[in-house]
Amino acid sequence: MGALSGLRVIEVSQVLAGPFCGYQFALLGADVIKVELPLSPDCARGRGPLPTLNAAGIGLTYQVQGGNKKSLALDFRVGPGRAALLKLVETADVFLENYSTGVLDGFGLGYDDLRKCNPRIVHCSMTGYGDTGPRAAKGAYDNTIQAASGAIAQCDGQKPGVSFVDYAAGYSAAFAISAALLQRERTGEGCHISASMLEVALSLMAPEAAAKQASEAKSKVREAGISVFDTADGRLMLGAFKPTQYRKLGACLAALGHNIPLLLGIRDWTDVENHSAAIRTAIELVFRERTAEEWQAILEAADIPAEKILPLEGAVASPQIAARGYFVHSPADPSISLPLAAYRMSLGGPMLTGAPPKLGHDNCQILEGLGYGPEAIAALRNTGVMQ
Template sequence: MTRPFENIRILDLTHVLAGPFSTYQFALLGADVIKVEAPNAPDCARGRGPDGNLNNDLRGLNYQVQASNKRAMTLDLKTDKGRSVFKKMVKKTDVLVENYRTGALGSLGLGYDELNALNPKLIYCSLTGYGDYGDRAMVNAYDNTIQATSGIIEQSGGHKPGVSFVDYAAGYNAAFAISAALHQRNTTGKGTHISSSMLEVAMTMMAPEAAAALHPVKIKRDKEAGISAYQTSEGILMIGAFTPDQNCRMWEMLGSQGYKIDAAFKETNDWEALWEKTSAIKETLTYQPIHEPKGKMEEYDTAA
């Protein structure tokens, strides 16, 4: 692939993960991404990672993995001089991406309306935790709090998955929206304001579960046995036999390996049949350690 965003300039007013990851996509594809940080409050990701020396140098690995191909500068937007310099940069910018608290830049006179007046072609993308409106609009958010609020942790058995995938998904979502806005600008010649919240992204990733929760017909059903993890004598095994047909083939395979199976488990020609057998299948697939009967060893020793 060529560098499709080579002539695009992006002002990156982001920090932590979702925002920097979003602008990172454009940096990889040729855009001129300029990261703007406050002089006394750099991106906290700069000080995070396994290497203490890099952290002290503000080049922590958490920062580096999403900072490639970007330029960086410091600018105090709380001062008149800093805002004046920033506005001059905006006039020659295609995209601005920020993930400060909702309304923070607006309170400095750097909201979409003010900057659109300076540059009508500007695409202004705001990444937030909970959106622009509502009771939590002004609340800061992190991946873990969004996972809890959205119900992802509940869907995961009460445990947070080990990676910040909502941050990454939110970054991709914003990058896709910005790409669409750039395409639209080629037709209209006008910029736009994009608002992308982590909560909305999290809910989108749970679309089937959210739709089922809102649907008038309620049913309590276990997840299909073939897409669950099982403890074995050699560790945890994750199975990917999702559909009724895949379930049948899984049991045929287990049978060919010498495992004793219930022939009824292979009789799943449709979803209803599979769901009906889910509990029994899970019980069969669950590892049960083999224990010697009590006293057997003593009897053996006595006989010896």
């Protein structure tokens, strides 16, 4: 039994942020029903590095956040489909959607509509900019939010090659939903949650974002102790963050015959700021004398964090990831490894027990559970409302 067994989540979402949020609940045993338009399903189904899976509508981009869910292919924009979805809402605890602000309201499926048939529903709307403000109705993707938030500018004008805003937004929304469910246990009332990707991106840069609003704030210094250095055979990310770690680094290098007084003299953050440029110049040549692996062993022995910069294929194949069991085989295809959650629990923790479903795989089961008979289901299918 997962920690969230017995909870029903309706996920009307697409691409990354919304599906990833729903995946967190599915991994913990919740009954997550992914609702998609029959003729315009989640575009992630057709994305990924394996063309065969893309053509089958189960691309890897979809699969990494589609496990343990059920699939309902339903055109909720038309009367019969909307009625079926509202009937499903009556049975649900959570309604999660990531359409642009106001889109579902236009179909009679906004929060005010849903709570009429289920006052206890926890409704989460995930959008680029939130549901208020001058950009509320504007669509967004991870990359455009990275641009609008200043994240790309903070990375020297280069967009990081990962969708970190999408996934952080999924985690943030999952936390908000969980809090709302706990609140409902105390008050008996559901609520509406407006989740903003832009605000998530700023939250990921909270110290920097706060500093930009302080008129007396100084420009951020490139700290030597948390910089990248070339070694004899690769690049090393140093993790001497605190002043005490600068002194440890100084002692470590001195033991190797490299006496650098600036390091040993670091006492506080002001010293770090004032001397980082000189320290970096002093230790650059030192790090070139040994391999990244040698430096990592030396620095770890001195209680100084450091990691060789690995390619992604090296990171996913690391013994640490294997020991934690982060990747598990797909229940449908043992040749495919899919991620679990980034935590473990002693009871009721995340498990992957069901393969990511093909579009509409659970149509009949879901509708029969709502009281639809064979003729009613056939009518929905014949009119194109359901796949």
